[in-house]
């Protein structure tokens with residue numbers, strides 16, 4: 072599936088922030104003025120969004136195509152593996168793609184800790200062990216990000232008031248993707264197990 076999006080990239084004190092404003096039909100070329108379009112889209116939002124758009128250099132209002140990809144079956148081949156968007160390109164709607172990429176780096180580093188990198192079989196085993204639990208987790212996150220994109224940007228007009236009431240006035244989102252969701256608890260358990268294994272590798276006498 073293919074969609075296209077308007078986003079602003081605002082340079083603040085802490086670096087760049089991205090704000091996705093809208094989705095478009097990628098089959099129709101966008102020829103309008105991006106900054107004026109973003110200004111109109113943000114006009115009815117609460118501060119500071121309109122002010123952020125006004126303060127954004129027009130060159131940083133961008134419009135580009137995002138493609139949703141099906142999960143790939145294998146990330147690793149030989150001594151190489153994939154992490155981040157290369158392994159599981161994620162739509163921005165869950166605001167988690169960079170988070171998953173960072174997790175990948177952490178889990179990969181921990182799996183390779185103590186492995187003799189000249190030992191092909193050991194490296195292969197570490198890469199397989201790295202990707203096996205990451206694939207189902209990241210596939211669910213990518214699917215969830217896609218689903219949120221549908222809910223946020225593609226809901227039929229008659230359903231939007233009900234959607235807004237559900238998202239604005241109930242704990243629905245917090246329950247589904249918040250810190251009480253099973254997915255996050257499972258990740259915390261995975262972190263604990265990984266740290267336990269890492270300690271055993273780095274400090275065998277500490278066990």
Ligand SMILES: Cc1cc2nc3c(=O)[nH]c(=O)nc-3n(C[C@H](O)[C@H](O)[C@H](O)COP(=O)(O)OP(=O)(O)OC[C@H]3O[C@@H](n4cnc5c(N)ncnc54)[C@H](O)[C@@H]3O)c2cc1C
Pocket residue numbers: 078089090091154155156157161162163165166167168169170171172
């Ligand atoms: C508008 C928008 C908003 C987002 N908001 C959030 C958010 O709020 N929270 C969040 O967690 N995620 C967010 N994301 C997703 C996040 O940006 C990505 O998931 C994340 O950047 C992926 O990191 P990565 O390192 O895998 O890939 P990238 O950040 O794409 O890094 C890949 C790098 O490789 C370089 N590269 C490519 N080809 C080559 C080559 N042949 N040789 C050398 N270098 C190469 C590229 O230039 C790039 O610098 C957002 C994404 C978008 C587009």
